[in-house]
Every structure is written in C-alpha cells, then in structure tokens.
Amino acid sequence: xxxxxxxxxxxxxxxxxxxxxxxxxxxxxxxxxxxxxxxxxxxxxxxxxxxxxxxxxxxxxxxxxxxxxxxxxxxxxxxxxxxxxxxxxxxxxxxxxxxxxxxxxxxxxxxxxxxxxxxxxxxxxxxxxxxxxxxxxxxxxxxxxxxxxxxxxxxxxxxxxxxxxxxxxxxxxxxxxxxxxxxxxxxxxxxxxxxxxxxxxxxxxxxxxxxxxxxxxxxxxxxxxxxxxxxxxxxxxxxxxxxxxxxxxxxxxxxxxxxxxxxxxxxxxxxxxxxxxxxxxx
Amino acid sequence: xxxxxxxxxxxxxxxxxxxxxxxxxxxxxxxxxxxxxxxxxxxxxxxxxxxxxxxxxxxxxxxxxxxxxxxxxxxxxxxxxxxxxxxxxxxxxxxxxxxxxxxxxxxxxxxxxxxxxxxxxxxxxxxxxxxxxxxxxxxxxxxxxxxxxxxxxxxxxxxxxxxxxxxxxxxxxxxxxxxxxxxxxxxxxxxxxxxxxxxxxxxxxxxxxxxxxxxxxxxxxxxxxxxxxxxxxxxxxxxxxxxxxxxxxxxxxxxxx
Ligand SMILES: Nc1ncnc2c1ncn2[C@@H]1O[C@H](COP(=O)(O)OP(=O)(O)OP(=O)(O)O)[C@@H](O)[C@H]1O
Ligand SMILES: [Mg+2]
Numbered sequence: 001x002x003x004x005x006x007x008x009x010x011x012x013x014x015x016x017x018x019x020x021x022x023x024x025x026x027x028x029x030x031x032x033x034x035x036x037x038x039x040x041x042x043x044x045x046x047x048x049x050x051x052x053x054x055x056x057x058x059x060x061x062x063x064x065x066x067x068x069x070x071x072x073x074x075x076x077x078x079x080x081x082x083x084x085x086x087x088x089x090x091x092x093x094x095x096x097x098x099x100x101x102x103x104x105x106x107x108x109x110x111x112x113x114x115x116x117x118x119x120x121x122x123x124x125x126x127x128x129x130x131x132x133x134x135x136x137x138x139x140x141x142x143x144x145x146x147x148x149x150x151x152x153x154x155x156x157x158x159x160x161x162x163x164x165x166x167x168x169x170x171x172x173x174x175x176x177x178x179x180x181x182x183x184x185x186x187x188x189x190x191x192x193x194x195x196x197x198x199x200x201x202x203x204x205x206x207x208x209x210x211x212x213x214x215x216x217x218x219x220x221x222x223x224x225x226x227x228x229x230x231x232x233x234x235x236x237x238x239x240x241x242x243x244x245x246x247x248x249x250x251x252x253x254x255x256x257x258x259x260x261x262x263x264x265x266x267x268x269x270x271x272x273x274x275x276x277x278x279x280x281x282x
Numbered sequence: 283x284x285x286x287x288x289x290x291x292x293x294x295x296x297x298x299x300x301x302x303x304x305x306x307x308x309x310x311x312x313x314x315x316x317x318x319x320x321x322x323x324x325x326x327x328x329x330x331x332x333x334x335x336x337x338x339x340x341x342x343x344x345x346x347x348x349x350x351x352x353x354x355x356x357x358x359x360x361x362x363x364x365x366x367x368x369x370x371x372x373x374x375x376x377x378x379x380x381x382x383x384x385x386x387x388x389x390x391x392x393x394x395x396x397x398x399x400x401x402x403x404x405x406x407x408x409x410x411x412x413x414x415x416x417x418x419x420x421x422x423x424x425x426x427x428x429x430x431x432x433x434x435x436x437x438x439x440x441x442x443x444x445x446x447x448x449x450x451x452x453x454x455x456x457x458x459x460x461x462x463x464x465x466x467x468x469x470x471x472x473x474x475x476x477x478x479x480x481x482x483x484x485x486x487x488x489x490x491x492x493x494x495x496x497x498x499x500x501x502x503x504x505x506x507x508x509x510x511x512x513x514x515x516x517x518x519x520x521x522x523x524x525x526x527x528x529x530x531x532x533x534x535x536x537x538x539x
Contacts, residue, residue, distance in 0.1 A: 032373055147392050153379070154386045158369040164336035165438055166357035166387035212418045214374050 003237065008124055012233050012243075015126040018134040019190045020203070020225025022141050026183040027200040027225075028218045029176055031208065033156040036201055038075055038177065041090045043184045043196040045071045045097025050118050050193075051104030060118060061130065064188060067097060068181035076174030121192030121244030123233055134186045141179055145218075152176060153214055190229065191244040202251040203228065206258045228254065287314045288350075289442060289472050290335065295344035297330055304330050308344070308497045312489075317468045319487035320476045323514050326494040328476040329365050332444045335474070336362040349441065358387040361440030363432050365447050365476075371420035377430050378415040381406055384437030398437075405433035408463060410456070425451045432460075436467070443473045449482070461486050 003009045030039045049067030053060030071093060079086050105115060117125060126134075145152065154162040155172040163169045180200075187196045207220035232247030290312035297305040305327045312318055322328050333339040334346060337357045346352070348360070361384070381402040382394055389398055406412040409429040414422065422430065428451050435443060445464075449457040457479075464473060465486055477483050483490065491499035492510065 032370070034370065150383070150386060150389065150393065153375070154383045157373050157375055157380070157383065158367060160338060160364065160368070161362065161434070162383070162386060164338055164357060164360065164362040165384065166337075166360075208372075208374060212374050212376065217374055 003234075009233075009237070011126060011128065011131060012123045013230060014131060015123050015134065015190055016229030016233060017226050018131065018138055019187050019199075020222050020229055021138045022134075022183040022186045023199055024203055024207075024220075024222030024225045025141055025145055025218050026179050028204040028207070028214065028221050029152065029156060030180060030200055031204040032214070032217075033176070035177075035180070036197065037087070038079075038090055039180050039184070039200060040197045041094040041097075042068050042071055042075070042177070042181055043187075043193055043200075044094050046184055046188060047101035047119075047193055048097040048099075048104070049101070050115070050188075051101035054108050054115075055104040059129075061133070061185060061188065064118075065181075065185050068184050069178060071097065072177035072181040073174060076170070076177045079173070080170055117192070118188055119192050119194055120242060121188065121190050121195060121247075123190045123229065123243040123247070124237070126189045130189050134189075137182050137186050141182060144175065144179065148172065148175070149215075191247055195244050195248045198248045198251060199225065199228070202248075202255050206255055209258055209262050224251075224254070288312065289314045289316075289348065290474075291345075291347040293345045295334065295346060296342045297327070297334060297339060298342040303495065305334075306495050308493075310491070310497055310499060312472060312474065314472055315468070316489060317464070317473045317487045318475070319483035319490045320474065320493050321478065321480055321483060321490065322493035328493050329446055331493060331497075332362065332446050332474065332476060335442070335444055336360055338362075358438070359441040361435030361438050361443045361471075363428075363435045363443075363445045363448050365450070367427075367431060369419075373419060375419050376415065377411060377417050377419060377422070378402060378406070380419055380430055381415075381433045381437050384434035388438060401439065402433075402437050405436040406430075408436065409433045409460075425453060425456070428452060429456070441471055443467065443471050445473065445475045445477075447477055448475070449477065449479065457482070 004013075030036055046064040046068050049063035049065065050060040051063070052067070053063030056063070075090060075093065078089050082089060151162075151167060151172050154165075154167060155169050155176070159169050159173070183200065184193075184196055187199060191199050203221040203224040204217060206224055207217045211217050211220060228251045229247055232250045233243060235241060235250065236243040236246040288311045290310065292308055292310040295305055295308040296303060308331065320328050320331070330339060334341055335348070337360070382398060384405075385394060385398040385401060389395065403412065403415075406415055409432050411426065411429050411433060414426065414430075419427065419430070428448065432445075432448055435445075449460055452460060461482055464475070467473065475483065475487065489499070489501060491497055494514070
C-alpha cells in the first residue's frame with residue numbers, strides 16, 4: 001500500500017485500468033472475429049507513425065494515431081475488394097509501416113532511448129496528457145460498442161447473413177478496425193507496439209473459457225486486464241523489471257494456468273460421467 | 283397475368299466470375315405468393331442465383347427487381363437460408379441470440395424489443411428448437427443447426443423466403459414436417475426453394491424451374507424430358523427416378539421409346 005503514496009504509481013495504475021477497458025472490449029471482437037493478424041499489422045504500422053512524430057517533432061502518439069486509422073481504413077476496404085490476397089497485402093502493409101518508421105527515426109538520431117518505451121512500453125512513465133487522451137478514447141469506444149452491440153455481434157458472427165438481412169456490413173467492419181486502431185494507440189505507452197497483440201488477445205481468450213455470453217466476456221476481459229496490468233506493475237516495480245514485458249508474461253502464465261484448469265475440469269467431468277455409467281451397468 | 287404482381291423480376295441476368303460465366307441470360311418472373319422450386323445439377327448456379335436475390339452477389343449484367351424496386355432496397359424483407367454457413371462454431375452466442383439476429387434490420391434503437399423476442403421464440407417453436415434456445419450454437423448437430431438458421435430467416439418476417447437445400451441434413455420426420463410448414467408459410471410469403479429432392483419439390487411447389495447456367499422455366503410444375511436431359515446431360519430416368527408422373531407431363535415423349 002505504501003506504493004500508492006507515489007504520484008507516478010497512481011498514474012501507472014490508472015493507465016493500466018484505462019488501457020484494460022479498451023483492450024477487454026475491443027480485444028473480445030479481435031478474438032471472436034479472428035482478426036488477430038490484421039490487428040497485429042495495425043499495431044506494427046503504428047511504428048511508422050511514431051517515426052513520423054519524431055521526424056516532425058510532434059507527439060509521436062499523434063503520428064501513430066494517423067497511421068493506424070488510415071491503415072485500418074485501407075485494410076477494411078482491401079478485405080472487400082481483394083478477398084483472396086488479403087493476407088499477403090496485410091503482411092506487406094505491416095512491413096512497409098515499420099520500414100517507414102525505421103527510416104524516419106534514423107533521420108533524427110537524438111531520441112533513441114525514448115524510442116524503446118514506444119516499442120516495449122513503460123507504464124511507469126505515462127504522461128498525464130496521455131492519460132486524458134486514453135480516457136477520452138475509452139469513452140468513445142464504450143459509446144460506440146454500447147450503441148452498436150447487436151450490429152457488431154451480427155457482423156462478427158455471420159457477416160453473410162447480416163448483409164443479406166440488410167445490414168451495411170462493410171461499414172461496421174471498418175468501424176471495428178478503427179476501434180482496433182484507437183485501442184492500439186491507447187496501448188502503446190503501456191505495453192509497447194511489440195506487445196500490443198498479446199494484451200489485446202490474452203484476456204478475452206481466458207474470459208471465453210468461462211462464459212458463453214459476449215457481454216460477460218468483455219466484462220471479464222476488462223477485469224482480467226486490470227489484474228494483469230496491476231500485477232505486472234507490482235512485479236516490475238519490486239524486481240526492477242521492464243513493465244510491458246512483465247505484464248505480458250503474467251498474462252501468458254495466467255492463460256496457461258487457466259487452460260490447464262479447464263482441461264483438468266473437463267477430464268474430471270468425463271471421468272465422473274464414465275463412472276456413473278459404469279455403476280449403472282454394474 | 284397482367285394484374286398479378288411480380289415480386290421478383292429478373293431480366294437478362296449474367297453473373298461472370300473471373301471470366302467464367304456462371305449464370306447466362308437468366309430471365310425469371312415470380313408472382314406474389316408463388317412457391318417456386320429450382321432444381322439443377324451441382325455447379326448449375328442455384329446457390330449463385332439465390333445469392334444474387336439475397337443481395338450478396340452483384341449481377342455482372344442485367345436487372346434484378348424485387349418488389350418493383352431495384353435490389354438492395356428491400357433486403358430487410360428477404361429471408362435467406364444458406365446452403366452452407368461459415369460461422370465459427372465456437373462463437374459465444376446462444377441459439378436464441380442467433381435467431382434474434384434475424385431481426386437485426388428491424389429493431390429500433392439499440393436493443394431488441396419484446397416483439398422481436400416473441401417472434402424469435404415463435405419461430406424457434408415452429409422448427410421445434412425452442413428447448414435448445416439457451417445452448418451455445420456450436421453444441422448442436424448439423425441438422426439442428428440448419429433448423430435454427432431456418433428460424434433465423436423466418437424471424438425477420440420475410441416477404442420472400444430463399445431456401446438453399448434446407449433439408450439437406452434434416453431427418454425424414456423433420457423434412458416431411460418442414461414441407462408442411464412451408465406450405466403454411468406460403469400463404470403469407472413468396473418462397474423459392476432450391477433442392478435436389480425432386481419428389482418433394484414437385485409435391486409442394488406450384489412452379490418448377492431447372493437451372494444449369496441458364497434457367498428453363500415455364501409456368502406449372504411440369505418439365506419436359508427434353509429440358510431435363512439438356513440440363514442434366516443424362517437420361518430422364520436417372521434424375522426423375524420414381525417420380526416421372528408428377529414432374530414430367532404424362533404422355534408426350536417418354537424418352538427412350
Ligand atoms: N466465388 C466463386 N468464384 C468462382 N467460381 C464460383 C464461385 N462460387 C461459385 N462458383 C462457380 O459457379 C458455379 C455455380 O456454383 P453454385 O454454387 O451456384 O452451384 P449450385 O447449383 O448451387 O451447386 P450445388 O448443387 O452443388 O449446390 C460452379 O461451377 C462454381 O464452381
Ligand atoms: Mg448450391
């Protein structure tokens with residue numbers, strides 16, 4: 001508890017909570033609609049934007065914001081226009097985004113230490129301005145998902161039927177990718193570009209093991225995200241470890257523990273029903 | 283003929299994908315309250331035609347009017363039951379929610395109304411899946427899942443119902459009952475049914491068409507043996523085995539004589 005007297009710790013905790021909200025909600029769609037690859041690509045393209053931010057001398061997060069939203073729009077269109085080559089094109093955009101970043105960063109070689117925090121995150125150093133930015137994006141994400149909950153469900157579950165029933169599925173798909181883009185920007189400070197995809201997918205995947213309902217899955221994913229960021233923060237502070245990586249390792253460890261518990265539970269259930277029929281026969 | 287209202291009008295429809303014509307110059311008029319059966323060989327383009335009507339495939343050439351308007355405007359009132367669905371069986375969604383999504387374009391505001399729910403329950407009862415409503419969609423058998431998809435299409439209270447081999451994985455008992463349900467529904471809506479089950483089709487529909495790239499259609503539920511042979515590229519007996527008297531006209535030209 002004594003840790004809470006520090007301002008930067010309180011800020012870090014708040015950052016963890018705000019990031020977990022975006023992550024849990026949007027990550028749930030990423031997992032159930034299976035757009036992990038696209039999301040990973042959007043996350044890495046953000047690096048180009050970071051580079052642009054350095055190059056222009058503005059807050060790199062604004063650069064990331066521009067790059068992720070534009071690439072989300074582009075990918076949304078591509079998946080409708082070039083279905084067969086979608087994977088390849090997304091992979092190429094991923095690489096191009098990073099290449100642009102590398103070149104732009106190299107043009108102004110003064111800030112490379114700070115750059116590490118964008119790649120690997122540092123939840124202990126999130127400025128207050130970015131906290132406000134994150135909070136606003138959270139509100140936008142919650143409002144959109146609250147209002148279009150059923151539409152997103154329809155489009156994620158069975159896009160073809162939704163379209164035949166008269167829903168403009170392209171629009172909702174692109175909107176969903178835009179939410180992914182916003183979430184990526186929010187997460188960069190806390191866990192860094194490289195680790196975004198893990199925090200986006202691990203909490204919802206664990207949540208899925210415990211519920212059949214989409215809404216519950218989101219809620220549980222948010223709670224898990226908060227536990228992982230807070231726990232990761234604690235360990236990284238106590239043992240002087242990099243925060244982003246600690247958060248991810250904690251999440252991954254929890255994922256495997258949860259998976260084993262589920263396996264064990266199923267095994268016990270099967271064993272029990274096997275025994276019952278055995279006794280019935282005997 | 284002139285005062286009958288055509289809910290569907292297809293004129294010179296061509297669908298060409300990657301340079302291969304899948305539908306050529308299809309012309310079709312379907313009157314309101316019609317029950318049209320479409321038969322044809324594998325790859326004949328039946329699914330493609332239904333997808334055009336459901337607004338999922340754009341015609342390459344030609345005109346498709348539904349309810350007197352150009353496509354798209356009325357998709358809210360088209361119930362489509364696909365031949366295959368490619369959704370994720372692990373998706374966190376219950377049977378009840380799937381059927382409710384049939385009402386997605388009808389709901390007002392952000393969530394479904396009591397009426398929407400009643401409709402969904404009614405249709406679940408109709409296909410005898412009401413007791414399964416709280417199950418996760420992946421925990422159903424293929425035939426059960428197909429019934430849920432029928433309920434979903436019905437839940438949107440369609441004016442036109444498009445069914446792509448809806449009984450392909452149904453057991454005989456349900457299939458028989460299902461055709462009775464369709465006969466009943468036909469009082470309220472126009473139905474187009476794609477099926478390989480010619481005997482069932484000929485028993486319930488009032489018009490039958492044969493599709494192999496082009497559509498062979500003349501009013502009534504009989505098809506001349508010449509058309510069948512042309513479409514399937516094989517003798518009639520192989521196709522209409524056991525049911526020639528219902529599908530084929532009684533006399534003129536039993537082939538092979
Ligand atoms: N997306 C596509 N791209 C290219 N060709 C396609 C596509 N979809 C269908 N086809 C082709 O169009 C033709 C008609 O297919 P369709 O699925 O409409 O046939 P069908 O009459 O429904 O057959 P079945 O009885 O097997 O269901 C087939 O030759 C198929 O190879
Ligand atoms: Mg087909």
